[in-house]
Amino acid sequence: MVPKLDVPSLLGHLNLFAQLDEKSLARLAERSQQVRVPRHAFVFHRGDPASGLYVVAVGRVKLSIPAANGQEKVIEFFGSGQAFGEAMMFIEQPYMVQAQALEDCLLLWVSKQDVLAVIDRQPAFARSLLTGMAARLHTLMQDIEMVSLHSASQRLIHYLLNLPCESGLLTLPVNKNVVASKLGLTPETLSRLLHQFSDAGIITVRGRKVTLHSRDALQAREASPMTH
Amino acid sequence: MVPKLDVPSLLGHLNLFAQLDEKSLARLAERSQQVRVPRHAFVFHRGDPASGLYVVAVGRVKLSIPAANGQEKVIEFFGSGQAFGEAMMFIEQPYMVQAQALEDCLLLWVSKQDVLAVIDRQPAFARSLLTGMAARLHTLMQDIEMVSLHSASQRLIHYLLNLPCESGLLTLPVNKNVVASKLGLTPETLSRLLHQFSDAGIITVRGRKVTLHSRDALQAREASPMTH
Known part of the structure; x- marks a missing residue:
C-alpha cells in the first residue's frame, strides 16, 4: 500500500511555500492536484497551455526546447521541492519548452487561479516566486553567455x-x-x-x-x- | 529651462505601476531618484551591485553581456516606460549584464527596499513584476532556441x-x-x-x-x- 501523502506538510517544507501560514498551506494543499508521471513520460509538451505551476514532490524533471530534427536543448533540471512551469502562466503564453520525467515522479499541480489568490493574500509568496524567476533568468543568461561568447x-x-x-x-x-x-x-x-x-x-x-x-x-x- | 518632471504622473502612466493607488504612487515618486545618463554612457557595468530597479522615462537603453575581447551579446532594449535591472536585485547577485544609454536618457531609480515595500502593500504590483520577468524569460528562451537549434x-x-x-x-x-x-x-x-x-x-x-x-x-x- 502506498502511504498517504501529507500534502500540507510536504508543501510547507518547500522553499517556495515556506513562508505561508498554516491556513494558506492547508487551502493550497486541498486545492492542489497530485500528478504521477512515469519515467520518460512527458509532463507537458511545447504548445500546451500554461494554466498553473508544478511542484516536484518526488523525482526529477527535465525542461528542454525540442527541435524539428529530434534534437533538444536542455534548459534546466528540477528536483524534489522545486517548482516549474509558472513563468508562462503569467504571460498567458503556451509552453515553449517540454517537461519530461527522468524518474518516476510525483508532482503537485496548483492552478493559476489558486497561485494568484495566494499572491494576493501573502506578499511573501510573491517575493518567493520573484526570487525563483530571477534565479531562472540568471541561469538562462549564463547559458546565453556560454553559447554566444x-x-x-x-x-x-x-x-x-x-x-x-x-x-x-x-x-x-x-x-x-x-x-x-x-x-x-x-x-x-x-x-x-x-x-x-x-x-x-x-x-x-x-x-x-x-x-x-x-x-x-x-x-x-x-x-x-x-x-x- | 527644463520643465519640471511630474514624476507621480509619469510613473502612473507606466504599465508596471498602472495599478498602484495614488498614495503609493506619490510615495514611490518621492522616494525615487532621477538619473540622467548621456548617450553612450553606462547606467551600470557587469559586476555592479543590483540594489534597485530602473524605469526609462525618456530615451533607450541597451542591455548586453560583455566579452573579454570587446565583443558583446545584446540581450534586450528598453524604451520609455519599461523597467530593467530588477531581477538580480531579488537574488542579491551583482549584474552580469551591462546597461548602456543609446540616447540621452532620463531614468528613475527605485531602491530594493522601496520596491519590496510596494510589493507588500499592493499585490497587483507583484503580479506586474512577475509578468514582466516572465516575459523576459520567454524572450531569453527564444534567444537560446535561436542560437542553439x-x-x-x-x-x-x-x-x-x-x-x-x-x-x-x-x-x-x-x-x-x-x-x-x-x-x-x-x-x-x-x-x-x-x-x-x-x-x-x-x-x-x-x-x-x-x-x-x-x-x-x-x-x-x-x-x-x-x-x-
Missing part, C-alpha cells in the same frame, strides 16, 4: 572546472549527450574535444568518470583564443 | 520575416553589428548571408533598408536543412 572548447573547460572534484576525480552528473546539449555542442564535437584533451595528457576519460591530471593545463587552454 | 541562415531569415514590413520594404531597427550580435552571428557571417540572399535575387540591401522580393523564397530557405 565562448568557443566550444572554452565552454567544455569551464564546465569541467566547475564540477565537484575530489583529488583530481570528477563525475559527469548526466550522460554525455545531455552534457553536449547543455553546452550547445553536438555530441561529435564534445567527443572530439575530450579526445583532444586526453591526447594532450590533461585528462583521462572512462565513461562518466574523468581524471583531471592538470587543472593548470586545462585553465591555460581556456584562456587561449577562440577555436570554434 | 537553428542554423545561422535560419536565424537571419526568421528575424527578417518577423520585422514590420510594408509593401516588401523593411528597415533593420539597429545597425548590422547589433543585428549580428542579437542573432549570435559574427558580422562577417551576417554580411555573407545577406550577399547570398541578394545574389539569389531574394532581397536587395541598401544600408539598413531591405527590399524583400519574395517572401516565399525566403520562407523556403528557412525550411531547408541546417547549413551552419
